[in-house]
Amino acid sequence: MDPSPPWIAPFFLAHVGCPHRCVFCNQYLIAETASPPSPLEVGEALKALWRSRSPEGKKRRQVAFYGGSFTRMSLARQEAYLDVCRPYVRRGWVDSIRVSTRPDQVSERQLAFLAERSVRTVELGVQSLSDRVLRASRRGHTGKEARDAILRVRAMGLDAGAQIMVGLPEDTGTESLETVEELVGLKPDFVRIYPLLVLRQTELADWMRRGVYTPLGLEEAVSLCARMLERFERASIPVIRVGLQEQGGMGREGGDVMAGPYHPAFGHLVRSALFLKKVVASLPREIQSASTVCLRIHPHDRSLLVGDRRQNLGKIRDVIEDREIRIEEDQGIPRGTVECEIEGQRAKEKGKRDQG
Ligand code: SF4
Structure with a gap:
């Protein structure tokens, strides 16, 4: 179908x-x-x-x-x-x-x-x-x-x-x-x-x-x-x-x-809860050395990433502590997935995980 x-x-x-x-x-x-x-x-x-x-x-x-x-x-x-x-x-x-x-x-x-x-x-x-x-x-x-x-x-x-x-x-x-x-x-x-x-x-x-x-x-x-x-x-x-x-x-x-x-907006709450889970799973282990976390998403997924009343962003901040979040929109990222890249002064690491 x-x-x-x-x-x-x-x-x-x-x-x-x-x-x-x-x-x-x-x-x-x-x-x-x-x-x-x-x-x-x-x-x-x-x-x-x-x-x-x-x-x-x-x-x-x-x-x-x-x-x-x-x-x-x-x-x-x-x-x-x-x-x-x-x-x-x-x-x-x-x-x-x-x-x-x-x-x-x-x-x-x-x-x-x-x-x-x-x-x-x-x-x-x-x-x-x-x-x-x-x-x-x-x-x-x-x-x-x-x-x-x-x-x-x-x-x-x-x-x-x-x-x-x-x-x-x-x-x-x-x-x-x-x-x-x-x-x-x-x-x-x-x-x-x-x-x-x-x-x-x-x-x-x-x-x-x-x-x-x-x-x-x-x-x-x-x-x-x-x-x-x-x-x-x-x-x-x-x-x-x-x-x-x-x-x-x-x-x-x-x-x-x-x-x-x-x-x-029950459906949006559910889909953004799942999106949050994917973001957290995409954070690389080397995040300790990072000052910024860059999240790359499809442009249509911004509201899922941000969540209802920006709650997802708040929860992501709790996980990454005092690091900056940068959101980049990219048409090439499949809908419903996220790619995470970290940037820091001591290391420049790239973490990419398939979100399936
Ligand atoms: S089968 Fe459907 S229409 Fe019939 S009583 Fe149950 S929910 Fe209502």
Whole structure:
């Protein structure tokens, strides 16, 4: 799969086709108050988008149906949604369609039906591969079903995405790391990592009030996700998103989020925590003789290096004590990596380590 992010025309079909009530989900509330767009409305919206926007320059372009369980809708309903997209695939305005669904709703027949109708990517709500965690979260499917689903989607020649969550009930962090390890072996084409937030009017909110569930703290969630991200990076599995998409002020007082590791830039916190780790690992042993530490990075990585509220720079200063930091931007440095060079009066040393 091409690792560059595709351009996406997104449609959110909240809770559509889903017979479940996972303990953390409030999508049925959204579905109750605002019905999802009908196929006709999706067609109209696509026509308007097509007239106003041209996703030029993007190698991959998709129409995406997020939320709910696409493959659990009736075939006629699925067909109606896919049919309104297909003229745009035929014209080459988008190259394919992406759908999200549950791991227990992707039989070979269901996948063949999608593949024949221009669907190229199937995102699976894996959440965890631990049966204990899945049971406690009332997901209604097993880890085996999720493993089989990823393999089946790939075997059908489609791209498989895996959405996973940290902070689920009964997950001590070990289960999340084990899930990552297993996913590395299963090789999904991409992954999304979400921190579990306690949303209003969910069973989880009730459990929290009764002291049965305690959400992760922000720092804990960031550090756990940074470890997971690092492992996926080492395995060359793209992590296309870390953290939830902000929707309608969900984190504001009175918004949907009651508790949990909410931060509007959660993904940035995670990626900059991992970047800090790489910087510290790149410092050469001979740093004692240096007066200046030069960090060479790709220009787009400056904010990752500096960190939220310049916290990374403060932490790097603590490690290198009273030495100067010089930041050099270099287009030739691969994104997500850092090269460190030290300069001193008594020695001029060069330390370069592959950051992988
Ligand atoms: S399967 Fe998805 S849509 Fe259905 S209840 Fe669970 S999280 Fe919500």
